[in-house]
Amino acid sequence: MIESKRRRRTVANIATYFVLAGLSMFCIGPMIWMLLTSLKYEADIVTQTMQYIPRRVTFDNYVAIWTQSGFPRLIGNSITVTFLTVTICVATGTLAAYAFSRFAFRGRTQLMLGYLVVRMFPAVMMIIPLYVVMRGVGLVDSRFGLALAYTSFLLPLFVWMLKGFFDSAPRELESAARIDGSTRLGAMVRIVMPLARNGLVASSVFIAIAAWNEFLFALMLTTGQGSRTWPVGLQLMVGEFQLPWGVLAAGGILSILPVVVLFAIVQRTMVQGLTAGAIKG
Amino acid sequence: MTADIEIRNVNKHFGAMSVLEDLSLSIKAREFIVFLGPSGCGKSTLLRMIAGLETVDSGEIAINRERIDHLPPGKRGIAMVFQSYALYPHMTVRDNMAFGLENIGMSREVIDARINEAARILEMPHLLERKPGQLSGGQRQRVAIGRAIVKEPKAFLFDEPLSNLDAALRTRTRLELAQLHQRLQSTMIFVTHDQVEAMTLADRIVVMNNRRIEQIGSPMEIYERPATKFVAGFVGAPAMNFIDATLDRSSGNATARFSDGISVRTAISSDLLADDKYSFGIRSEDVRIVPPGQGNADGVVDVLERLGERTLIYIRLGDGQQIVGSDVGNSRVAVGHKVGLAFDGQKSHLFSAAGRAWHAREA
Incomplete structure (x- = not known):
């Protein structure tokens, strides 16, 4: 009886791991393949029989994309746009999230919902009116304009996420800070923000990754080298008659490196429970 | 430092709901006043209005005959101890106590002197470099009281400060609060729903119910000559x-x-x-x-x-x-x-x- 129960549990465990491993392969597989491809010679990529593990390893693709294309420029633009987006979101979104979290004002719920509505429309639908507006104010093909466009759909997400973190910071702490002579803003900056620091970092990284990887808006709103970001640039490298697989793969790997690094940071910060001891624990 | 507090015809609404109705109360300097009442009677709101954490819809609050109901909390010269202690978790005990003093631009020497004095009174010099997360409930309570003492406020406000402590610690802290009051001779306002705390600590008890004051009197007056049936039923166990x-x-x-x-x-x-x-x-x-x-x-x-x-x-x-x-x-x-x-x-x-x-x- 016990024996059979144990066996059943083992079978269930094996099945679970099988599913998990399968899903992991599904997610990570393409990235590993891309990494392997980026390390191959062009001749080893397109072959009669599939070669998963490269027989000869080369870094030529990395050298090629970094020196023989506008890739560094693309990365530079992406960094600028991402930085601008995060800066705008943090500067305005933090205040907005705090207000939503702490104040009861007329139209609060409607405004919060309105923020979500923006995200319900497909980006494709927004892109044409947005393009017209951007052209009208002369922000097409500018990194700042692209950052503004990103802000329009990332800020609501940022505010919603951060509001949750602010909500969990005890209100009595702010009351105490105000009695200790802080203003509302002072209490927010010196007491609530340090407590919601992990949330702030997590939300910012989330925004940064979204801005970093964005393709559609970037495709429509940038026309020249001056403001084009890496996802568009990489896509444009796909020629009509030739496909430089190795170089593209190397570009892809280089582009996801910052994302991987950022995720590593978020993970560490999010685990720390900073609020421990704030109230009776 | 000590102060008398005058509350005149104060009203408070939250939306359509009235929380306090035309409430007036005089608190003498050096008095230990306890606001006693069931939850939702408005006692905490009244305390928070004195502190400046809630606005006053109409009426006046004066400390030492100076109107303060329009001043921000930090400018009223009061200190408050919260039920949850409300210690800043990312700061050490010393920084917690220094926070309010730094905000008014006090010099480092004076701040250190005051913190050391308060730590001595509360017997916690060894805790100064710890963070709140490393303290027990009773120790956190001490730090919260210490943070109030260093400000040398005109009045101390306590918002159910003992209700998170276990029974034995609550009795001990109650005694310490009484001793602290004798020692500092400050005006103290203490909010509680626990009639034992009210009876043991108060010079005068303000029994509140349903947005109003039912009775103000010494503990024995309240106990022996309750003004209303509510007071008679609320004070005393059974x-x-x-x-x-x-x-x-x-x-x-x-x-x-x-x-x-x-x-x-x-x-x-x-x-x-x-x-x-x-x-x-x-x-x-x-x-x-x-x-x-x-x-x-x-x-x-x-x-x-x-x-x-x-x-x-x-x-x-x-x-x-x-x-x-x-x-x-x-x-x-x-x-x-x-x-x-x-x-x-x-x-x-x-x-x-x-x-x-x-x-x-x-x-």
Whole structure:
């Protein structure tokens, strides 16, 4: 009886791991393949029989994309746009999230919902009116304009996420800070923000990754080298008659490196429970 | 430093709901005042209005005859201790205590001197470099009080500061607060729903209920001469016994008659009483247990609560009403026994239908 129960549990465990491993392969597989491809010679990529593990390893693709294309420029633009987006979101979104979290004002719920509505429309639908507006104010093909466009759909997400973190910071702490002579803003900056620091970092990284990887808006709103970001640039490298697989793969790997690094940071910060001891624990 | 506090005709609404109605109160310098009442009676709101954490809809609050209800909390010269302690978790104990002083631009030497003095008073110099997360509940409470002391405020405000502590620690901290008040001679306002805290700490208790003040008085005044039926029922454990009574006002002092023919002669002058229907009130310690037939009424023991120094006895009368009486610690009475009840008419109270109270003339 016990024996059979144990066996059943083992079978269930094996099945679970099988599913998990399968899903992991599904997610990570393409990235590993891309990494392997980026390390191959062009001749080893397109072959009669599939070669998963490269027989000869080369870094030529990395050298090629970094020196023989506008890739560094693309990365530079992406960094600028991402930085601008995060800066705008943090500067305005933090205040907005705090207000939503702490104040009861007329139209609060409607405004919060309105923020979500923006995200319900497909980006494709927004892109044409947005393009017209951007052209009208002369922000097409500018990194700042692209950052503004990103802000329009990332800020609501940022505010919603951060509001949750602010909500969990005890209100009595702010009351105490105000009695200790802080203003509302002072209490927010010196007491609530340090407590919601992990949330702030997590939300910012989330925004940064979204801005970093964005393709559609970037495709429509940038026309020249001056403001084009890496996802568009990489896509444009796909020629009509030739496909430089190795170089593209190397570009892809280089582009996801910052994302991987950022995720590593978020993970560490999010685990720390900073609020421990704030109230009776 | 100490201060008197004057609250005049204060009103407060949250949306359409009224929380405080036309409330006025004078607090003398160096007084220990306790706001006592059930949850939702407005006592915490009143405290937060004095602190400046809630706005005043209409009316005035003055400290030392200076109007402060328009000032931000930090400019009122008060300190507050919260139920959750509200220590800044990312700062050390020292930084927690220094925070308010730094905000008013005090010099580092003075801050350090004050922190060391407060730490000495509260016997916690060894805790100064720790963070709140590394402290026990009692230690956090001390730090919260220390953070208030260093400000040398005009008044201390306590918002149910003991309710998160366990029973033993609560009793000890209560005693320490009383000693602290004697030592600092500051005005202190303490909010609680615990009548024992109120009775033991207060110079005067402000009993609040349903947006209003029911009674202001010394603990013994509140206990012995409650102004309303609410106060009589809220203060004292177990709660006062109430029995519906019809009055016989033919002699000088009124006699209360209960539905099953029991009667008790009170010490309350008939002249004062206009009506015939009253609620008769008597505390458990004024209901003695006697052999059956020798008291005002007989009943059957329902439940015994042995408290050590006395025994509370819940007795069911003939008409089904339950009365709490009191007997010696090692009472011989057992559940199911038939006993007699002797009501001490001198210490009985009468309450009108509107809740107003009448007591025996003061001796």
